[in-house]
Amino acid sequence: MSLSTSHSPSPSSPPARATAAADPGRRGPGTVRPPRASRLRATVAERLVRHALAGLPLRVSLAGAEQLGLGGPLLDIRDPATFFRRIGDDGLIGFGESYMAGEWDSPDLVGVLTVLADHVATLIPPSLQRLRGLWAPRRPAGQLGTQEGARDNISHHYDLSNELFALFLDDTLSYSAALFRGFPAEHALLPAAQHRKIDRLLDLAGVGPGTALLEIGTGWGELAIRAAARGARVLSVTLSGEQQELARRRIRDAGCEDRVEVRLCDYRDVDGQYDAIVSVEMIEAVGAEFWPVYFRTLDRRLAPGGKIALQAITMPDDRMRAARKTYTWIQKYIFPGGLLPSVEAVEEVTAAHTALRIERRDDFGTHYAETLRLWRERFTERAADVDALGFDATFRRMWTFYLAYSEAGFRSGYLHVQQMLLTRQEPAR
Structure with missing residues (x-):
């Protein structure tokens, strides 16, 4: 099996290897590094993500204090500040890293991801999609x-x-x-x-x-x-x-x-x-x-x-x-x-x-x-x-x-x- 879709991280993020190379006793990527997004990038990311989530058939909980979405599978964002910073850092790859770090979860993970896959072409505004070449990083040459x-x-x-x-x-x-x-x-x-x-x-x-x-x-x-x-x-x-x-x-x-x-x-x-x-x-x-x-x-x-x-x-x-x-x-x-x-x-x-x-x-x-x-x-x-x-x-x-x-x-x-x-x-x- 081999799978790849259009989610984009920061070019400064090195590929993680889930192997025993670093620690023969424990195999895995270890602790996911903290996000490094500037306050501006994090703020822009939060506005875009909030707007996108508000229009999706999801129930989005932001630390139990705020609800977004039109109803559907639960997306429980436990640490909203870090969640938005990760997306500001690495685009949609930050979404996956945030899950790896336990900053969000769902009792119906496939349901949440299916909703996002259904709307993948419209999650990012068309004006930003046209600028993809400017912000989307390229694969490492290796x-x-x-x-x-x-x-x-x-x-x-x-x-x-x-x-x-x-x-x-x-x-x-x-x-x-x-x-x-x-x-x-x-x-x-x-x-x-x-x-x-x-x-x-x-x-x-x-x-x-x-x-x-x-x-x-x-x-x-x-x-x-x-x-x-x-x-x-x-x-x-x-x-x-x-x-x-x-x-x-x-x-x-x-x-x-x-x-x-x-x-x-x-x-x-x-x-x-x-x-x-x-x-x-x-x-x-x-x-x-x-x-x-x-x-x-x-x-x-x-x-x-x-x-x-x-x-x-x-x-x-x-x-x-x-x-x-x-x-x-x-x-x-x-x-x-x-x-x-x-x-x-x-x-x-x-x-x-x-x-x-x-x-x-x-x-x-x-x-x-x-x-x-x-x-x-x-x-x-x-x-x-x-x-x-x-x-x-x-x-x-x-x-x-x-x-x-x-x-x-x-x-x-x-x-x-x-x-x-x-x-x-x-x-x-």
């Missing part, structure tokens, strides 16, 4: 999707701890949208729903006996195992050492070791040609600057007559274009360097740089909302186990916010997830 940057970006998230992911994922260790038969679903139904998603992708790509399959983005190996069970020969590449180690073990335990190779390798370094290519929610980590390289690589690696099945989280084209050069809360804390494409961007890049075209596209965003709900509930239920792994309280609030924030994006319809079939459009003779 987060760009170069080969070195990509390794660091992937390691930041996926090398956190295999044990952490196992706490809230199902037994397939699939970290992408599942495909359910109906809602609401239970966590026990996730393995079948994940297999249904994987099987649809393999069907799209025409994977069967003897297929030479390239998987870009291994995860923990479930797709490779199911492809091998169909008789395919699989090369799966990842930049996560943690994932490679566990995926190899799972593949060996499944008896597929002779048909699957998991290589620690950048997608740009793969050679050969393949009958089918599958990539699940990996394009989001590529970065817009490298989308042409990514799709040219797919085009070069696809054998004549082959098929590509991509699963991708997408966002509206206008929001993607507004966000592509800014730095976001998700990029700072969760997925460095990531950017969600739009369907239009995929169509434009493939048309301009490759012979590939989208032949089929299926959207199942509501299923992602349900998947995220189940992950979030399991993560919350297993808070003591997360703590036992050494992750601090700020990390737990950060991760809760990330899962709820993502779920809200899909519930509001702001975000979508697509399964796309790409084939090569051969030139007319």
Whole structure:
């Protein structure tokens, strides 16, 4: 999974790494730094935020002394002064940091975030949106999707701890949208729903006996195992050492070791040609600057007559274009360097740089909302186990916010997830 939307922090805020680098005994971002906004910036932010909240279907409590909003899920701002200063400091990223610091909360976090996602295009006045280039900071150069940057970006998230992911994922260790038969679903139904998603992708790509399959983005190996069970020969590449180690073990335990190779390798370094290519929610980590390289690589690696099945989280084209050069809360804390494409961007890049075209596209965003709900509930239920792994309280609030924030994006319809079939459009003779 990879997610990025248009929330903008201060360029002076360094990326936080939720790892054990600083303190091997406790893993997490630690105490969120105090806001540094000037009185003027804080005052302007407060006026803008108050005006926005007053017109939203929320119940906003300011330290129990003042109420705003039109009614709806409760947004309990416990420390209004610091809350407004954070937003004056870092724009909407301060909103997420304020939650991490415990300065606001909600008994219905997803409900609050869904309302905000529903109104994301109008929260900032149009006059200020037009000046976005002046106030919105840019991503750190180190987060760009170069080969070195990509390794660091992937390691930041996926090398956190295999044990952490196992706490809230199902037994397939699939970290992408599942495909359910109906809602609401239970966590026990996730393995079948994940297999249904994987099987649809393999069907799209025409994977069967003897297929030479390239998987870009291994995860923990479930797709490779199911492809091998169909008789395919699989090369799966990842930049996560943690994932490679566990995926190899799972593949060996499944008896597929002779048909699957998991290589620690950048997608740009793969050679050969393949009958089918599958990539699940990996394009989001590529970065817009490298989308042409990514799709040219797919085009070069696809054998004549082959098929590509991509699963991708997408966002509206206008929001993607507004966000592509800014730095976001998700990029700072969760997925460095990531950017969600739009369907239009995929169509434009493939048309301009490759012979590939989208032949089929299926959207199942509501299923992602349900998947995220189940992950979030399991993560919350297993808070003591997360703590036992050494992750601090700020990390737990950060991760809760990330899962709820993502779920809200899909519930509001702001975000979508697509399964796309790409084939090569051969030139007319």
